[in-house]
Amino acid sequence: MLHNLFIGELAERLTKRQISSVELTRHLLSRIERLNPGLNVFITLTPERALKDAAAADARLAAGETGPLLGIPLIHKDIFCTDGVKTSCGSRMLDNFIAPYDATVVARLKGAGTVMLGKANMDEFAMGSSNETSYYGPVKNPWDTTKVPGGSSGGSAAATAARLAPFATGTDTGGSIRQPAALTGVTGLKPTYGRVSRYGMITFASSLDQAGVFARSASDAAAVLQVMAGFDPRDSTSIDAPVPDYSKALGTPLKGLKIGLLREFFEGLEPRNAALIEDALTVYTGLGAETREVSLPHLPLSVPTYYVVAPAECSSNLSRFDGVRFGHRCKDPKDLMDLYKRSRGEGFGAEVKRRIMTGTYVLSAGYFDAYYLKAQKARRMITDDFRTAFDKVDLVIGPTTPTPAFGLGAKINDPVLMYLNDIYTIGANLAGLPGVSIPCGFVDGLPMGLQLVGPHFAEAKLLNAAHQYQQATDWHRHAPRGYE
Amino acid sequence: MSNWEVVIGLEIHAQLATKSKIFSGSPTAYGAPPNTQADLVDLGFPGVLPVLNQRAVQMAVKFGLAIDASVAPRSVFARKNYFYPDLPKGYQISQYELPIVARGSLKVMLDDGTVKTIGITRAHLEEDAGKSLHEGLANATGIDLNRAGTPLLEIVSEPDMRSAKEAVAYMKKIHTLVRYLEICDGNMQEGSFRCDANVSVRPKGQEKFGTRAEIKNLNSFRFVEKAIQYEVARQVELIEGGGTVVQETRLYDSDKDETRSMRSKEEANDYRYFPDPDLLPVEIDAAFIASVRASLPELPDQKAARFAKDFALSAYDAGVLSASRELGAYFEAVIAGVGAGHAKLAANWVMGELSSALNRDNIDIENAKVDPKQLTGLLLRIVDATISGKIAKEVFEAMWSEGKPADAIIEAKGLRQITDAGAIEGVIDAVMAANPAQLADYRSGKDKLFGFFVGQVMKATGGKANPAQLNELLKSKLGGGNA
Numbered sequence: 001m002l003h004n005l006f007i008g009e010l011a012e013r014l015t016k017r018q019i020s021s022v023e024l025t026r027h028l029l030s031r032i033e034r035l036n037p038g039l040n041v042f043i044t045l046t047p048e049r050a051l052k053d054a055a056a057a058d059a060r061l062a063a064g065e066t067g068p069l070l071g072i073p074l075i076h077k078d079i080f081c082t083d084g085v086k087t088s089c090g091s092r093m094l095d096n097f098i099a100p101y102d103a104t105v106v107a108r109l110k111g112a113g114t115v116m117l118g119k120a121n122m123d124e125f126a127m128g129s130s131n132e133t134s135y136y137g138p139v140k141n142p143w144d145t146t147k148v149p150g151g152s153s154g155g156s157a158a159a160t161a162a163r164l165a166p167f168a169t170g171t172d173t174g175g176s177i178r179q180p181a182a183l184t185g186v187t188g189l190k191p192t193y194g195r196v197s198r199y200g201m202i203t204f205a206s207s208l209d210q211a212g213v214f215a216r217s218a219s220d221a222a223a224v225l226q227v228m229a230g231f232d233p234r235d236s237t238s239i240d241a242p243v244p245d246y247s248k249a250l251g252t253p254l255k256g257l258k259i260g261l262l263r264e265f266f267e268g269l270e271p272r273n274a275a276l277i278e279d280a281l282t283v284y285t286g287l288g289a290e291t292r293e294v295s296l297p298h299l300p301l302s303v304p305t306y307y308v309v310a311p312a313e314c315s316s317n318l319s320r321f322d323g324v325r326f327g328h329r330c331k332d333p334k335d336l337m338d339l340y341k342r343s344r345g346e347g348f349g350a351e352v353k354r355r356i357m358t359g360t361y362v363l364s365a366g367y368f369d370a371y372y373l374k375a376q377k378a379r380r381m382i383t384d385d386f387r388t389a390f391d392k393v394d395l396v397i398g399p400t401t402p403t404p405a406f407g408l409g410a411k412i413n414d415p416v417l418m419y420l421n422d423i424y425t426i427g428a429n430l431a432g433l434p435g436v437s438i439p440c441g442f443v444d445g446l447p448m449g450l451q452l453v454g455p456h457f458a459e460a461k462l463l464n465a466a467h468q469y470q471q472a473t474d475w476h477r478h479a480p481r482g483y484e
Numbered sequence: 485m486s487n488w489e490v491v492i493g494l495e496i497h498a499q500l501a502t503k504s505k506i507f508s509g510s511p512t513a514y515g516a517p518p519n520t521q522a523d524l525v526d527l528g529f530p531g532v533l534p535v536l537n538q539r540a541v542q543m544a545v546k547f548g549l550a551i552d553a554s555v556a557p558r559s560v561f562a563r564k565n566y567f568y569p570d571l572p573k574g575y576q577i578s579q580y581e582l583p584i585v586a587r588g589s590l591k592v593m594l595d596d597g598t599v600k601t602i603g604i605t606r607a608h609l610e611e612d613a614g615k616s617l618h619e620g621l622a623n624a625t626g627i628d629l630n631r632a633g634t635p636l637l638e639i640v641s642e643p644d645m646r647s648a649k650e651a652v653a654y655m656k657k658i659h660t661l662v663r664y665l666e667i668c669d670g671n672m673q674e675g676s677f678r679c680d681a682n683v684s685v686r687p688k689g690q691e692k693f694g695t696r697a698e699i700k701n702l703n704s705f706r707f708v709e710k711a712i713q714y715e716v717a718r719q720v721e722l723i724e725g726g727g728t729v730v731q732e733t734r735l736y737d738s739d740k741d742e743t744r745s746m747r748s749k750e751e752a753n754d755y756r757y758f759p760d761p762d763l764l765p766v767e768i769d770a771a772f773i774a775s776v777r778a779s780l781p782e783l784p785d786q787k788a789a790r791f792a793k794d795f796a797l798s799a800y801d802a803g804v805l806s807a808s809r810e811l812g813a814y815f816e817a818v819i820a821g822v823g824a825g826h827a828k829l830a831a832n833w834v835m836g837e838l839s840s841a842l843n844r845d846n847i848d849i850e851n852a853k854v855d856p857k858q859l860t861g862l863l864l865r866i867v868d869a870t871i872s873g874k875i876a877k878e879v880f881e882a883m884w885s886e887g888k889p890a891d892a893i894i895e896a897k898g899l900r901q902i903t904d905a906g907a908i909e910g911v912i913d914a915v916m917a918a919n920p921a922q923l924a925d926y927r928s929g930k931d932k933l934f935g936f937f938v939g940q941v942m943k944a945t946g947g948k949a950n951p952a953q954l955n956e957l958l959k960s961k962l963g964g965g966n967a
Contacts, residue, residue: 101524101529234533235533237533319573
């Protein structure tokens with residue numbers, strides 16, 4: 001069936017005119033109509049626009065144009081501004097917000113001829129690890145709808161796993177692509193900070209946010225990254241460095257590749273999870289890679305460091321949501337203070353408020369040095385640890401998450417327990433490093449992820465390592481029951 | 485009063501004369517209809533990001549070099565967080581711990597002619613906020629974000645000034661400097677140049693500063709002077725009456741000529757400054773500094789020194805004539821016409837008749853109704869003795885109101901000096917004949933009557949007789965030389 005094909009296969013059929021983009025789009029739209037109610041993947045569906053985009057892509061194809069994403073449908077995380085389409089960021093605050101412009105990521109993918117099916121559900125303002133903080137209700141994990149899909153890009157992950165689209169965009173501030181990719185059994189790539197423009201991506205934590213991709217294979221992710229990556233003069237933190245040919249790098253043999261095993265990642269790891277990682281390492285050594293143990297002594301500081309830095313930035317970034325110019329405004333404010341308090345009080349959910357308050361606190365006079373400055377120092381130490389490790393190895397490998405998908409409601413009332421879900425992923429955000437999570441097996445019938453993290457701008461190397469693994473295994477081909 | 489020493493520091497906000505805003509591409513022009521010069525970045529829309537305007541950086545560096553400050557190789561934008569409707573993002577992007585310019589100084593000439601050096605702690609880049617509009621809106625406040633994101637250079641002085649007059653002299657000097665550098669239009673009515681004054685008093689001889697009050701948003705030199713004077717008197721009276729000054733922000737009400745408390749230190753916001761993670765640190769290398777240095781114009785002090793030296797002017801005259809680039813240029817254009825040998829004459833006319841006419845009609849020198857070429861034409865007639873200095877003033881007034889060249893007016897009004905000895909002699913003879921008694925008295929030793937005869941001849945010639953010639957001829961005739 002069309003929905004099981006990979007991007008490369010679809011592109012080939014589209015180019016050869018064996019299928020049309022409209023046909024593919026119709027197929028996926030009807031699939032969405034049938035399957036979405038059980039998953040709650042979408043905040044907004046844009047079928048009319050999708051069919052229009054598809055017809056336009058077909059016209060380009062008919063004119064002889066080719067392109068790896070021309071006519072390929074996608075779903076955008078609802079954090080990316082899409083011109084003329086509601087962009088809610090999973091929040092009541094922006095339930096009425098129609099973005100007046102396209103994010104750079106959206107514009108680039110549009111230019112490549114992709115077809116937008118809709119906007120994916122997500123944790124409110126990307127703050128969450130289970131997709132349960134969304135104003136639009138939790139997304140269900142297609143592998144078991146009593147479980148969470150992970151977060152914050154839960155909708156994008158679940159949609160990709162359920163084969164509602166060949167790929168979806170996501171953002172990763174503290175594991176928000178890799179963790180849900182692991183919990184839903186798909187490939188999730190978080191590029192180097194600065195590799196993909198943040199312009200038009202609603203900001204959570206500026207120094208950590210990075211756009212990336214969910215796909216069903218590393219090879220597909222490479223094709224998408226090719227379009228997304230590159231310097232953007234509208235984002236001062238985007239990096240003006242050449243973009244390599246990611247797909248071309250996929251054929252590189254792994255012989256001699258030095259893989260680092262992070263001691264800190266394996267300490268206390270659940271035995272069945274550890275066994276899957278061991279299996280993956282066996283695959284890699286079989287492919288000619290060498291493994292050696294490396295240590296990131298400051299990595300255990302990641303979660304506390306992150307929960308100072310990210311809330312500090314978010315407390316300021318979310319100040320613009322004040323009920324004055326856009327977004328939710330309370331009814332009949334009696335004065336300015338009332339307007340602010342009620343608009344924000346009503347517009348934001350509990351987790352967002354918790355982080356705004358935490359962030360406000362750590363930036364306050366008298367606490368700034370003890371929290372914010374100290375966290376910046378810890379962040380530097382973690383970054384230095386990675387740098388030292390990458391002097392010895394090409395990339396590091398470990399589990400993406402400590403456990404498979406947990407039950408809906410299981411952790412939502414215990415923020416610390418929830419935050420610990422991201423214990424393996426947050427380090428890469430703090431250090432600005434690229435990371436990819438790929439499916440590596442099952443525990444209790446639920447998918448588990450293998451995480452690969454590389455030095456800055458090592459996406460080609462990471463994707464190739466992931467691709468070689470996927471050539472040797474078929475974990476990434478497993479579909480959840482009912483979504484085959 | 486005389487037992488108290490006044491301590492003043494100023495924070496001057498100069499709006500940088502960039503075409504577009506500091507972090508967006510919208511224009512900065514003043515006076516457009518509300519919210520027509522604000523793009524998504526200025527409006528703080530979700531997802532948009534700031535991009536630093538390089539011109540603003542250049543201008544800040546220009547200023548830093550002009551005040552002999554150190555330009556930071558690395559400066560950092562920080563966020564100043566507070567909620568206000570005219571602040572779209574809920575934070576102002578400014579510079580906090582690492583400003584672009586630090587440790588400069590400026591020489592200021594005081595009224596008594598002495599020169600005082602005022603320290604400049606720092607100058608940093610920041611964005612302006614929008615405006616709240618209340619007029620014509622019932623039960624509502626309008627927000628105009630045209631000004632939001634306009635680049636400002638905040639120039640913070642050391643507490644080096646000891647009187648309101650010194651503060652004004654310093655502010656005027658900064659005003660001169662930023663216009664020389666063409667980094668600010670200096671328009672105070674439009675708010676392009678404004679200041680906050682930190683004022684405190686302490687008993688003379690005491691080293692420790694008194695508690696200061698900050699007077700916000702003063703937008704004229706006169707208000708700065710009056711507000712400081714009021715505030716000093718208030719603080720002295722308060723302390724002498726047994727009270728204490730509290731640290732607070734005050735507003736100056738120009739209608740009532742008084743300052744009023746706005747908020748105390750306790751009520752002050754905690755701005756939660758932290759480095760803006762959307763912007764990279766500003767890195768400035770030696771090559772950039774060298775290129776900006778090469779673009780610096782002649783600065784006011786340099787110009788004044790050159791005027792004093794090349795044109796043999798007093799320090800005061802040279803200072804006045806270099807107070808603005810335009811005035812200096814006007815003066816130099818006149819010198820080019822009349823020659824450096826007549827610099828004092830040119831200086832007197834530019835500082836005298838020309839300046840008073842400009843002040844009287846309240847117009848800028850660029851729009852003077854007598855341009856440098858026309859003034860040169862007039863001064864040349866003084867130099868070649870066609871008219872006297874006194875007549876020249878009359879001609880100048882006519883030039884100013886009629887817009888005609890000096891020669892045309894001299895001809896039309898018949899103001900040409902009489903330099904024909906025969907004609908002057910004729911008038912002298914007539915005056916002598918008409919005043920026989922005075923002539924006799926003079927000849928019998930009343931030398932003082934000489935002036936009487938000068939006056940009579942001038943009266944008879946309508947003031948046109950060449951004074952030097954008249955003197956000579958009259959002396960000879962009254963002495964009976966030729967009679």
